Amino acid sequence: MPSPATIYDVATEAGVSISTVSLALNSPGRVSAGTRRKVLAAVDSLGFVPKPDAVARARRGVGRVGVIAPYTSHPTVARRLNGILAAVGGRPVEVVLFDQESAAQSSAPLLASLPVTGRLDGLVVVSLPLDESVAGRLTGLRLPTVLVDVRHPGFDSVHTDDAEGGRLVAEHLLARGHRRLAFLGEAQRTHLYVSPSQRRLAGYRAALAEAGHPPAQDDIRFAGHGLRPAIAAATDLLSAPGRPTAVFAGDDTLAAGVLAAARTLGLDVPADLAVAGFDDGELAEALELTTVRQPLEESGRAAMERLLGLLDAPGTPREVTLSLELVPRRTT
Structure with a gap:
């Protein structure tokens, strides 16, 4: 029987x-993409298992x-993780979290730190x-994988219809x-994919156009991730001549920035300006924010349950679409 591959072999x-x-x-960001690909190819080819992980995997x-x-x-994401952990429950499964920078703000290769x-x-x-x-690498390795909030051909996924969420908001504001x-x-530095924000905009814009009220190009803005960039972008939007009424x-978080900008500019919400968001967590409740409710915990739970099922018995990839709900509150 051949000896296990070593780091020297790799x-x-x-x-x-x-x-x-x-x-x-261990620190993929510190090597070039080309070097990382060569190392990972060697690891895959030799079936190398780092020693500490080999010990962990040996536990029956x-x-x-x-x-x-x-x-x-x-x-x-924290709420989705709660759903993932709830699905694991008392089963003999270790969950290892790998924190990745927001894809919308990253210009580096996506998932560069893939284990x-x-x-x-x-x-x-x-x-x-x-x-x-x-x-391609995940497919080649036959590593059971489930995607949450995104889709890719050939992979199991649990997601919502972001475009439909945008439509729900448009219909609510028009009414x-x-x-x-x-x-x-949220602004992006890479256009290698279509983000949830872009899909929400697409549904929103289509519904408004169908109703005969397409948004002006200058009324579509993007901001960096976080509250402060949102406030700055919203202040600029709401200070322009002929400002929007919604x-x-x-x-x-972006909606919170709009509310803060409106308050600074002396605009009454909702009399002068209606504001709607997307997600519906504690922040939305505290701000009495009209928003689209995502089944965040449910999506995490469904994804982990599907993955555990794949570990027991591999099957044909399937997509699960969870429903969205518009929650009207004081801001509209």
């Missing part, structure tokens, strides 16, 4: 030093599932799109008599 196969292999596996009956998510930059084969039995990817190289309607979304923000 280094030889990839034509790099042992320290470079270690960096590629314990599986290890990875969750890759923009955990520290998106409050909605290597042998470390994980399955993977849940939350709110981060797969680029084609990562998708309240608004005819000049704006949108504030704003749909792509998430509740």
Whole structure:
């Protein structure tokens, strides 16, 4: 029986030093994309399992599932993670969280820190799109993977219809008599994928156009991730001549920025300006914000239950679409 591959074998196969292999596996951001690909190809080819993980995997009956998510930059992800952990319950499964920068703000290769084969039995990817190289690698490794909040051909996914959410907001604001309607979304540095914000805008814009009130191009704005950029963008939008009477923000944090800008400018909400968001968490409740409610915990729970099922019995990939609900409150 051949001996297990070692880090020395990986280094030889990839034509790099042992320290470079270690960096590629443990600190992928510190090596070039080309070097990382060579190391990962060698790891996959040799079936190399890093020693600490080999020990962990040797414990009988314990599986290890990875969750890759923009955990520290998106409050909605925490609720999805709660659903993931609830689905695991008391089962003998280790859940390892890999924090990834927000995809909308990252110009680096998406999912560059993807764990290597042998470390994980399955993977849940939350709110981060797969680029084609990562998708191909996951398929080649036959690593059971479930996507949450995104879709990719050939992969299981749990998601909502963001475009439908945009339509719900448009119909709600039109029914309240608004005819000049704006949108504030999260800015992106990469256009390798269509973000939830873009899909929400597409549904919103289509519904308004069908009603005969398409938004002016200047009434569609984008801001960096976070409250302060949202306030700055909203202040500029609401200070322009012929300002809109209603704003749909792509998430509740952006909506909070619109409300703060309106208050500074002396605009009464909702008499002077209606504001709607997207997500519906504690922030929306505190602000009495009209918003679209996502089944966040349910999406995490459904994804993990599907992954655990795939670990027991692989099956044909399927997509699960969860329903959205518009929650009207004081801001409209």
